[in-house]
Amino acid sequence: xxxxxxxxxxxxxxxxxxxxxxxxxxxxxxxxxxxxxxxxxxxxxxxxxxxxxxxxxxxxxxxxxxxxxxxxxxxxxxxxxxxxxxxxxxxxxxxxxxxxxxxxxxxxxxxxxxxxxxxxxxxxxxxxxxxxxxxxxxxxxxxxxxxxxxxxxxxxxxxxxxxxxxxxxxxxxxxxxxxxxxxxxxxxxxxxxxxxxxxxxxxxxxxxxxxxxxxxxxxxxxxxxxxxxxxxxxxxxxxxxxxxxxxxxxxxxxxxxxxxxxxxxxxxxxxxx
Amino acid sequence: xxxxxxxxxxxxxxxxxxxxxxxxxxxxxxxxxxxxxxxxxxxxxxxxxxxxxxxxxxxxxxxxxxxxxxxxxxxxxxxxxxxxxxxxxxxxxxxxxxxxxxxxxxxxxxxxxxxxxxxxxxxxxxxxxxxxxxxxxxxxxxxxxxxxxxxxxxxxxxxxxxxxxxxxxxxxxxxxxxxxxxxxxxxxxxxxxxxxxxxxxxxxxxxxxxxxxxxxxxxxxxxxxxxxxxxxxxxxxxxxxxxxxxxxxxxxxxxxxxxxxxxxxxxxxxxxxxxxxxxxxxxxxxxxxxxxxxxxxxxxxxxxxxxxxxxxxxxxxxxxxxxxxxxxxxxxxxxxxxxxxxxxxxxxxxxxxxxxxxxxxxxxxxxxxxxxxxxxxxxxxxxxxxxxxxxxxxxxxxxxxxxxxxxxxxxxxxxxxxxxxxxxxxxxxxxxxxxxxxxxxxxxxxxxxxxxxxxxxxxxxxxxxxxxxxxxxxxxxxxxxxxxxxxxxxxxxxxxxxxxxxxxxxxxxxxxxxxxxxxxxxxxxxxxxxxxxxxxxxxxxxxxxxxxxxxxxxxxxxxxxxxxxxxxxxxxxxxxxxxxxxxxxxxxxxxxxxxxxxxxxxxxxxxxxxxxxxxxxxxxxxxxxxxxxxxxxxxxxxxxxxxxxxxxxxxxxxxxxxxxxxxxxxxxxx
Numbered sequence: 039x040x041x042x043x044x045x046x047x048x049x050x051x052x053x054x055x056x057x058x059x060x061x062x063x064x065x066x067x068x069x070x071x072x073x074x075x076x077x078x079x080x081x082x083x084x085x086x087x088x089x090x091x092x093x094x095x096x097x098x099x100x101x102x103x104x105x106x107x108x109x110x111x112x113x114x115x116x117x118x119x120x121x122x123x124x125x126x127x128x129x130x131x132x133x134x135x136x137x138x139x140x141x142x143x144x145x146x147x148x149x150x151x152x153x154x155x156x157x158x159x160x161x162x163x164x165x166x167x168x169x170x171x172x173x174x175x176x177x178x179x180x181x182x183x184x185x186x187x188x189x190x191x192x193x194x195x196x197x198x199x200x201x202x203x204x205x206x207x208x209x210x211x212x213x214x215x216x217x218x219x220x221x222x223x224x225x226x227x228x229x230x231x232x233x234x235x236x237x238x239x240x241x242x243x244x245x246x247x248x249x250x251x252x253x254x255x256x257x258x259x260x261x262x263x264x265x266x267x268x269x270x271x272x273x274x275x276x277x278x279x280x281x282x283x284x285x286x287x288x289x290x291x292x293x294x295x296x297x298x299x300x301x302x303x304x305x306x307x308x309x310x311x
Numbered sequence: 312x313x314x315x316x317x318x319x320x321x322x323x324x325x326x327x328x329x330x331x332x333x334x335x336x337x338x339x340x341x342x343x344x345x346x347x348x349x350x351x352x353x354x355x356x357x358x359x360x361x362x363x364x365x366x367x368x369x370x371x372x373x374x375x376x377x378x379x380x381x382x383x384x385x386x387x388x389x390x391x392x393x394x395x396x397x398x399x400x401x402x403x404x405x406x407x408x409x410x411x412x413x414x415x416x417x418x419x420x421x422x423x424x425x426x427x428x429x430x431x432x433x434x435x436x437x438x439x440x441x442x443x444x445x446x447x448x449x450x451x452x453x454x455x456x457x458x459x460x461x462x463x464x465x466x467x468x469x470x471x472x473x474x475x476x477x478x479x480x481x482x483x484x485x486x487x488x489x490x491x492x493x494x495x496x497x498x499x500x501x502x503x504x505x506x507x508x509x510x511x512x513x514x515x516x517x518x519x520x521x522x523x524x525x526x527x528x529x530x531x532x533x534x535x536x537x538x539x540x541x542x543x544x545x546x547x548x549x550x551x552x553x554x555x556x557x558x559x560x561x562x563x564x565x566x567x568x569x570x571x572x573x574x575x576x577x578x579x580x581x582x583x584x585x586x587x588x589x590x591x592x593x594x595x596x597x598x599x600x601x602x603x604x605x606x607x608x609x610x611x612x613x614x615x616x617x618x619x620x621x622x623x624x625x626x627x628x629x630x631x632x633x634x635x636x637x638x639x640x641x642x643x644x645x646x647x648x649x650x651x652x653x654x655x656x657x658x659x660x661x662x663x664x665x666x667x668x669x670x671x672x673x674x675x676x677x678x679x680x681x682x683x684x685x686x687x688x689x690x691x692x693x694x695x696x697x698x699x700x701x702x703x704x705x706x707x708x709x710x711x712x713x714x715x716x717x718x719x720x721x722x723x724x725x726x727x728x729x730x731x732x733x734x735x736x737x738x739x740x741x742x743x744x745x746x747x748x749x750x751x752x753x754x755x756x757x758x759x760x761x762x763x764x765x766x767x768x769x770x771x772x773x774x775x776x777x778x779x780x781x782x783x784x785x786x787x788x789x790x791x792x793x794x795x796x797x798x799x800x801x802x803x804x805x806x807x808x809x810x811x812x813x814x815x816x817x818x819x820x821x822x823x824x825x826x827x828x829x830x831x832x833x834x835x836x837x838x839x840x841x842x843x844x845x846x847x848x849x850x851x852x853x854x855x856x857x858x859x860x861x862x863x864x865x866x867x868x869x870x871x872x873x874x875x876x877x878x879x880x881x882x883x884x885x886x887x888x889x890x891x892x893x894x895x896x897x898x899x900x901x902x903x904x905x906x907x908x909x910x911x912x913x914x915x916x917x918x919x920x921x922x923x924x925x926x927x928x929x930x931x932x933x934x935x936x937x938x939x940x941x942x943x944x945x946x947x948x949x950x951x952x953x954x955x956x957x958x959x960x961x962x963x964x965x966x967x968x969x970x971x972x973x974x975x976x977x978x979x980x981x
Contacts, residue, residue: 192694199551200696206920206934207546207905244692248699249682254689258682262675262703269667277660280581280652 173218177225186230187220190247191237200247313378316366316458319359323410324447326356330440338433338506349436350421356443357418360411364398367407367457371397376468379461380404386470387864393471396481400471402605403450403457405484406620409601410446412492417443420496428517434503442495445627449620467863473870473897473904477543483535487559490529491597494562496521497569498594498631501587505638510583510645515573518590520959522573526566527955533559534948545905547833547918547936549944550824552700557680558600561673565593568669571718575659578723583646584639585666591635596677598628603680654725661718668711675703701828708821709763715814716770719807720777734773742769757829767822774811781808805961812954820947826940833936835922840929843878847937849917850880854889856926868898875921875931879910887912892921892933915939 185202193204195212201220204213223233237245249255330352337345367380371394376382384400385393399408417439424432449455474480497518504514536556537549550556569589575582606621639646654660679695686693720734746765750758778800785796801808834846843852855876863869872895879887890908897904910917918936925931 190698192696198553198694198696199546203546203548203551206936207544242692244694247694247696248702249686249693249695254686254691255693258678258686258693258695258699261678262671265674265678266667266671266707269671273663273667276663277652277655281654 170212170215171219171222173215176218177221179221179224183224183230183233184217184221187224187233187237188217190234191216191220191245192247194241194245312366312370312373312375313458313460316363316370316378317456319363319366320407320447320450320456320458323356323359323363323414324444324451326352326359327440327443327447330356331437331444334433334437334440338437346433346436349433349440353414353417353421353436353440353443356440356447357414360407360414360447363407363458364411367398367404368395370458371395374468376466377460377464378457379459380457382461382465382468384468384471386468388869389471392481393476396475397471399484399488400475401457402620403455403459405488405605406446406449406455407457408485408488409492410443410450412488413439413443413446413495416492416496420499424517428500428513430507430509431500431503431514431517434506435499438499438502439495442499442627445623449623453623454619467865470897473895474543477539479535479539480543483532483539485532486528486535487532490525490527490532490559491562491600493521493525493528494566494593494597496525497590498635501590502635502638505587505635505642508642508645510587510642512573512577512580515576515586519570519573522566522570523955523959526563526570527952527959529559529563529566530955531952533563534952537948538945541941542907542909545907545920547831547907547920547938549941552679552697554680555604557676558603561676561680562593562596562600564669564673564676565589565596568666568673569593571662571669572666575662579651579659580648581651581659583648584643587635587639587646589670591631591639595628595631595635596673598624598631599677602628656721656726656731658718658721658723661714661721665711665714665718668707668714672704672707672711675707676700705759705825709759709766712763712766712770712818712821715818716766716773719811719814720773734776735769737776738769738772741772742766744768753829760825760829763822763825767818770814770818774815777811778808801957802961805957809954809957809961812957813951814954816947816950816952816954818947819943819950823940823943823947827938827944830939831937833934835932835934837932838930845882846935848882849887849935850882850884851933851935852878852880853929853931853933854878856924856929856931858926870895870897872896873921873924873926875908875924875933877908877919877931877933879917890917890919892919894921894924911942913942916941 188201188205191201193199193201193210193213193216195204195210197204197207197210199207201213201216204210205217220233220237223236224230228236234246238250243250243255249258251259330349332349333345333352334349336342337347337349369375370378370381371385372391374381374385374387380401380403381397384404385397389397398404417436420435420439421432424435428435450457500514500518504510533556536559540546540551541549569586572582572586572589576586602621602624605624652659652663655664679699682695683693716738717735722730742765744765745768746761749761749764753761778797781800782793782796785791785799786793789796789799791799832847836844836846836851838844838851838853840853840856843850845851853875855874857874857876858871859874860871861869872893874891874893877890877892879890881887888910890910891906892908893906895904895906905920908919908921910919916938918938920934920936922932922934
């Protein structure tokens with residue numbers, strides 16, 4: 039029996055087959071990425087999540103290990119700061135291996151998904167962050183400009199809030215220092231926009247609350263507009279097509295006896311009788 | 312309790328597997344015994360998971376700290392209220408909550424449809440069982456068993472995160488989950504309709520009530536989350552475009568689009584492909600929301616930490632999209648309907664535009680939330696927060712408000728010029744006047760807010776005139792007084808008039824948000840004892856600074872707090888209130904928290920945050936945020952929820968109920 043080719047399939051089944059192939063490729067690449075993600079996990083790491091009991095036990099063990107080896111490294115507390123590597127447990131490897139197969143290579147979406155540091159409500163110890171200045175006498179700068187900057191930069195303590203919000207919400211020593219830094223830049227004569235650019239140079243663009251409008255980031259800004267445009271185009275196309283199928287319609291006349299309104303109200307009244 | 316809970320979870324998983332297998336076999340072969348057996352499996356899973364849920368609650372209330380979850384999220388000092396809420400404070404408990412709620416939903420569906428929709432039910436059961444399988448699998452095999460025991464039993468637990476010790480946070484996760492899980496029902500019926508080829512609007516009518524409840528609970532959960540952020544987090548806002556907030560908003564927006572577009576299919580038989588796509592999307596995005604919250608993939612102030620359930624949820628989403636996508640493509644020829652649209656100036660035309668905007672907004676939120684992950688895949692680290700979302704959401708929200716005014720009053724098929732003039736000239740004039748007035752008052756600034764004010768007025772006048780005409784007609788025809796006529800409007804056509812209440816709530820809410828966004832201001836003051844200062848028209852003085860400590864059962868320090876009681880008077884010296892604000896440290900959690908003080912009024916909230924204080928000298932450093940229109944934001948939320956409740960409770964036509972009852976009776980006689 040000759041194998042069936044795609045072109046021999048009826049139309050709807052052909053579409054299904056194409057869709058299935060595309061989806062399999064997506065899942066395959068995601069699965070492969072899990073494998074890559076796991077390859078970065080250092081030995082001896084365990085996934086403690088934000089389970090404090092498990093964490094405390096791990097911290098004690100870690101301290102004991104340090105005492106015996108004289109190592110100076112310190113474990114990271116889930117509520118203080120994050121360890122760089124995110125440990126995935128064995129089940130993830132199984133899924134990755136099952137789905138990833140031979141295509142697993144190079145950094146992929148899931149590597150990005152599962153390799154980044156965890157995201158529990160957290161405050162990073164500020165000494166871990168290079169470039170933070172000690173707060174001195176606060177410069178007298180226009181509050182509007184300062185607010186424009188702090189509304190548009192993300193606090194690097196790990197909370198994910200803007201500096202303006204974090205300063206109020208979290209017991210955090212990072213956001214006041216970032217705000218102070220912003221004030222210093224403004225005092226030097228930088229505009230709010232230049233201050234934002236300076237922050238991006240100092241900390242990387244992740245410090246900005248919105249992506250820059252350049253390079254790959256243009257996709258972030260343009261895709262919603264393109265999506266909306268395509269949607270509007272589809273609606274317009276549907277209207278033109280569907281209008282062509284319509285029988286000549288008599289206009290619903292209105293005035294004092296708008297039949298639509300009247301019929302709706304009369305229906306209600308009849309129903310209620 | 313650990314053993315009982317774990318066994319119950321295993322039984323729940325086994326029952327779900329059985330229900331899936333038997334259901335699928337029954338659906339394919341038509342074997343009635345297999346179909347009934349699958350439904351039995353679902354009831355069994357619901358029973359087992361109810362036992363598991365009861366076991367976890369019992370363990371929490373009885374302080375069974377041999378269970379790691381109990382030791383991690385509760386303590387002897389927690390009140391019963393918060394002990395009950397500790398159930399969903401962590402990852403494993405949340406997954407159990409998801410699975411348990413789904414099993415209850417599934418059991419109700421099975422019981423409700425013993426004699427109805429029998430052609431659809433085999434696939435409905437199979438789909439519900441498949442989703443149940445995924446979540447019970449996570450607990451049994453993927454390391455999120457809430458009954459796992461530790462190597463040792465601590466004398467006391469760590470306690471609940473103090474930020475979570477707030478009434479709205481107790482209800483927020485549950486309501487969000489009821490919403491998320493609720494979208495499984497339209498999805499299951501949609502799959503059944505696709506699998507069986509019965510693609511008329513019967514499946515839509517079967518799920519309409521369920522969809523409204525899911526939408527309502529999800530919306531209520533979002534509001535409670537916003538309220539929690541406002542009163543507990545202390546940053547003076549209620550919505551920060553945080554990824555976890557976004558995760559709940561996306562399916563809500565899709566659900567809203569779905570609730571509107573089903574009306575076109577019911578009335579005109581159009582948009583069948585669109586409706587099945589929306590039903591699938593709402594559920595897939597609910598799973599995506601769960602994935603974002605549970606996997607630790609996003610950086611959020613209130614996401615759970617990293618976990619290993621992410622890949623499985625991702626796989627689940629891929630399967631949902633894959634299987635549904637294939638079914639939709641397979642059924643495309645049957646889903647095509649002879650669509651006729653005579654004019655964009657018609658009810659169906661405006662609904663198309665409203666769907667476009669809702670879906671575009673959902674896509675925007677989805678895209679903005681997911682973009683940092685995509686950027687990281689191409690070696691860029693970016694953040695996407697409020698400035699990005701506000702850039703798009705403002706204009707799109709304004710357009711949606713405008714459509715809210717047009718949609719309900721346009722005639723089906725084609726509205727005449729007279730219809731347009733009669734219904735919209737007065738509201739348009741009212742809207743234009745309000746826009747102008749707001750621009751004048753603001754000195755030409757905040758034109759976006761002025762525009763939203765005008766659009767909101769436009770909608771308000773159209774809705775008011777609709778009520779006025781309805782009441783007037785009833786008074787004339789039925790000789791009812793105004794109060795009776797108003798009540799009868801709701802009882803005779805609850806779907807329409809409760810819908811107006813929802814619209815009214817939404818415009819009050821969005822207008823309040825716009826005002827708040829534009830006119831929010833803040834100030835700082837350091838005060839010595841007995842000193843007072845003026846802040847934005849309020850006279851502020853510190854009435855009292857004190858320290859308070861509370862202890863654990865065994866006498867250890869539980870919490871130490873510095874409390875400031877701040878006296879607030881108006882400019883004429885009339886006392887407006889004493890506002891309590893504090894900074895506290897919870898020893899068990901090694902965490903500082905801020906309790907904000909809020910003095911609400913119709914115009915604005917005075918929001919006071921204690922930054923630092925010295926009890927010895929009675930001095931305090933305070934931060935003030937003037938939050939305008941917050942009262943109206945919450946009133947808008949309440950109106951929207953109230954309208955949703957009315958629609959959900961009374962939204963079915965009498966005719967439909969009678970027909971369905973007759974079908975059920977006829978089927979039972981067979």
